Amino acid sequence: MTTSLSPRTLGIDAAPSALGPIPFSRLVRVEWAKATDTRAARWLLALLALSTAGMMLVPVLAPTTFDQTYASYLRVAALGLTILLPVVAILMLTGEWSQRSVMTTFTQEPRRIRVLNAKLAASMVLGGGAAVFGGVVTAAGLGLAAASGRALEANLTVGAITGYLLFVLLNVLAGVALGALLQSSATAIAASFALPAALALLGAASTLVADWIDMSTTWHWVLENEWGGHVPQISVSVLFWVAVPLAAGVGRTIRRDVT
Numbered sequence: 001m002t003t004s005l006s007p008r009t010l011g012i013d014a015a016p017s018a019l020g021p022i023p024f025s026r027l028v029r030v031e032w033a034k035a036t037d038t039r040a041a042r043w044l045l046a047l048l049a050l051s052t053a054g055m056m057l058v059p060v061l062a063p064t065t066f067d068q069t070y071a072s073y074l075r076v077a078a079l080g081l082t083i084l085l086p087v088v089a090i091l092m093l094t095g096e097w098s099q100r101s102v103m104t105t106f107t108q109e110p111r112r113i114r115v116l117n118a119k120l121a122a123s124m125v126l127g128g129g130a131a132v133f134g135g136v137v138t139a140a141g142l143g144l145a146a147a148s149g150r151a152l153e154a155n156l157t158v159g160a161i162t163g164y165l166l167f168v169l170l171n172v173l174a175g176v177a178l179g180a181l182l183q184s185s186a187t188a189i190a191a192s193f194a195l196p197a198a199l200a201l202l203g204a205a206s207t208l209v210a211d212w213i214d215m216s217t218t219w220h221w222v223l224e225n226e227w228g229g230h231v232p233q234i235s236v237s238v239l240f241w242v243a244v245p246l247a248a249g250v251g252r253t254i255r256r257d258v259t
Helices: 024-036 039-061 070-099 102-108 112-147 158-182 185-205 207-212 215-223 231-255
Strands: none
Touching: 024 039, 024 070, 024 112, 039 070, 039 112, 070 102, 070 112, 070 158, 070 185, 102 112, 112 158, 112 231, 158 185, 158 215, 158 231, 185 207, 185 215, 207 215, 207 231, 215 231
C-alpha cells in the first residue's frame, strides 16, 4: 500500500501560498499619499486653501459688488476652489509618467485599470474634501459679514448645495481626464488653463460653442442650479470635457509601453 506523506509529516515547512491581489482600498490609500504626501503637493494644497479664503474676502469687503446671500458666498468658494484643484487632480494622473516611476507602479499592480480606478477614487475623495473645506470657508465669510451688521439672505437650498458639489467634482474630473489623456504634467496643466480660455473666446463669437461646450457657461448653470432647459447642453459639455478624454486616456494608458 502506498502512503502519502505531507511536507509537515516529513518535518518540511509547506510552501507559502500565492499572494492575493492588492486590496483596492490599499491602492486608493497609496494614490492618496502620492497626491498629498509630497512637498510640492502640500504647497499646492496650501495655495489652494489660501486662494479660496482670499476670494471669500471679496464679497465680505465689497458688499455692493456681490449679492449678499448664502448661495452667492458658496459660489465664490466654488470658484476659488476650482482655480487650483484641477491641477492637483492632473498631477495625480501624470506624476508617475513625468517622474518615470510608472514601471514600479504597474509592476506592483499589472492590472492598470485598477490603478486608474484608484486614482479616480482618490481624486473624488480629494474633491469631496475640498468641497467641505469650501463650505467651512463660506461659513467663516458669512460669519464675518453678519458680524459687520450686514443683512444676508438665507437662500441656501438642497439644490444650491448639490449644484456646488457637482461643480467642484466636475472640475476635478476634467483635470483627471486631461491628465489621463496627455500623461504629461506640464502639457496637461497648460491645457487646463488654455483650453477653457480659448473656448470662452470662441463662445463670444459662437452661440453653439458658448451653449454646448464652453464650461464657463454650461457648468455655471450647474453651479447656479439652473437645470431647466439646460440638461442637454450640460450633458454635451460633460461628454466633451470629461467622458471622451477620460475614455481615450484609459485606452492610451492600457496600451502604452512603460519600458
